[in-house]
Amino acid sequence: MKMKKNVYFFVFVLxxxxxxxxxxxxxxxxxxxxxxxxxxxxxxxxxxDMTNDTTQNGTPQIQNENVPAGTLITFIIDSKDLQDNPDSxxxxxxxxxxxxxxxxxxxxxxxxxxxxxINAEVRFADFRYNVIVGFQGSTPITHNLIFSKAVDHVSxxxxxxxxxxxTY
Numbered sequence: 001m002k003m004k005k006n007v008y009f010f011v012f013v014l015x016x017x018x019x020x021x022x023x024x025x026x027x028x029x030x031x032x033x034x035x036x037x038x039x040x041x042x043x044x045x046x047x048x049d050m051t052n053d054t055t056q057n058g059t060p061q062i063q064n065e066n067v068p069a070g071t072l073i074t075f076i077i078d079s080k081d082l083q084d085n086p087d088s089x090x091x092x093x094x095x096x097x098x099x100x101x102x103x104x105x106x107x108x109x110x111x112x113x114x115x116x117x118i119n120a121e122v123r124f125a126d127f128r129y130n131v132i133v134g135f136q137g138s139t140p141i142t143h144n145l146i147f148s149k150a151v152d153h154v155s156x157x158x159x160x161x162x163x164x165x166x167t168y
Contacts, residue, residue: 035113035114035115035158036112036113036114036115036158036159037110037111037112037113037158037159038110038111038112038113038156038157038158038159038160038161038162039108039109039110039111039160039161039162040075040108040109040111040120040154040156040162040163040164041106041107041108041109041161041162041163041164042106042107042163042164042165042166043066043104043105043106043107043165043166044066044067044071044073044101044105044107044124044165044166044167044168045064045065045066045067045105045165045166045167045168046064046065046067046129046147046167046168047062047063047064047065047131047168048064048065048067048129048131048132049063049065049131049132050131050132050133050134051132051133051134051135051140064167065105066101066103066104066105067101067105067127067147067168068101068127068129069100069101069102069103070100070101071100071101071124071125071127072098072099072100072101072124072125073098073099073100073101073107073109073122073123073124073125074096074097074098074122074123074124074125075096075097075098075099075109075111075120075121075122075123075154076094076095076096076097076120076121076122076123077094077095077097077111077112077118077120077121078092078094078095078118079092079093079094079095080092081114081116081118081119082112082113082114082118084114095112097109097111111156113156113157113158113159113160114157114158115157115158116157117155117156117157118155118156118157119153119154119155120153120154120155120156121151121152121153122151122152122153122154122164122166123151124148124149124152124166124168126146126147126148127146127147128144128145128146128147129144129145129147130142130143130144131143131144131145147168148168149166149168152164152166
């Protein structure tokens with residue numbers, strides 16, 4: 001009888017230890033390991049005044065202007081890329097960081113990064129603008145247009161300082 005109790009106790013301890021070591025991955029173990037950051041800055045421009053698209057000698061040349069202040073730029077990073085040893089069975093969340101363009105067309109953002117280069121997706125918000133297309137006397141003639149820009153990518157790594165200028 002005592003032998004039977006020892007076997008039951010052994011099985012109980014074995015099952016208990018298996019249940020402790022076979023838990024599902026929880027949020028505490030999915031936190032990203034960021035060893036640093038990268039800085040991305042630049043300008044965002046579009047052709048908002050078509051009347052100035054010539055040089056002094058009359059040669060056509062597009063002159064882009066600053067996009068409206070407050071235009072959003074979103075950077076998306078796969079948090080799996082921030083892991084030293086990612087778990088291939090786990091679906092890591094995408095991390096989103098946004099910044100806005102200032103009146104001078106400039107933007108700047110700090111993004112999490114590690115020592116290995118990672119690819120950040122860059123998304124640009126659409127915006128609507130009354131583009132100057134000509135003049136009737138001194139009164140500007142405008143057309144209301146929606147500006148859209150395709151997704152872009154930027155490579156970042158710890159302590160990187162990336163300067164990117166974008167045009168709609």
